[in-house]
Amino acid sequence: MTHDEIRQRLDALNEKIQQGEIMDAMREFYAEDLVMAENDAEPTVGLAANLEREQAFVDNTTWYGAELKSVAIADDLSMTQWWLDFHNTQYGQRLAFTQVAVQRWRDGKIYDERFYYNPQPVTEG
Numbered sequence: 001m002t003h004d005e006i007r008q009r010l011d012a013l014n015e016k017i018q019q020g021e022i023m024d025a026m027r028e029f030y031a032e033d034l035v036m037a038e039n040d041a042e043p044t045v046g047l048a049a050n051l052e053r054e055q056a057f058v059d060n061t062t063w064y065g066a067e068l069k070s071v072a073i074a075d076d077l078s079m080t081q082w083w084l085d086f087h088n089t090q091y092g093q094r095l096a097f098t099q100v101a102v103q104r105w106r107d108g109k110i111y112d113e114r115f116y117y118n119p120q121p122v123t124e125g
Contacts, residue, residue, distance in 0.1 A: 001105050003073055009108055010078050014068055022058055026051055031111040038115045060089045069098070078103045085122065094122040 001009075009029060016025035026047070036050050037043035044050050065085035072079045080103070085096040097119045104112035 001076060001108065005108070006073050006076070006078055006105050007071075009105070010071060010073065010080070010103075013110075014071075014080065018066065018068065020063075023051065023055060026054055029110055030113075031106065031109040034111055034113070036113045036115075039117065043114075056090070057088060062087045064094070065096075076105045078105065084117075091119075095119040096122045 013025055013029045016022070016028070030047055030050065032047045033045075034047045034050050035043045035045050044053050063086045065083070067083045069081040069083055071081075080101045082099050082101070083096075084099055085094070087094040097117050099115055099117040102114050102116070103110045
């Protein structure tokens with residue numbers, strides 16, 4: 001894929017995420033043999049397994065903010081930096097942090113993605 005092709009796909013993916021269409025975005029922009037991991041955790045392998053994991057996240061999350069901060073693209077690689085603020089009942093308290101996603105592209109789809117972040121509890125008041 002060219003830089004411009006990745007940029008077009010990445011922009012479309014990020015637009016869907018910003019519109020809250022996370023599950024649709026996964027079906028459209030992620031490969032069947034997807035490998036996805038968070039920080040140094042063991043990866044979740046396969047689109048079906050990642051859809052199941054992501055649906056559980058979506059079903060248990062209240063969003064307070066999400067902002068795309070930056071994008072970088074080189075060869076078959078893209079990186080996005082997001083600021084996120086949400087409460088997920090599976091995790092306990094409300095969290096806010098910066099997350100970097102590193103994505104590898106093939107044939108217009110992400111086949112490998114790893115997220116890097118250090119969640120910080122939000123203290124209210």
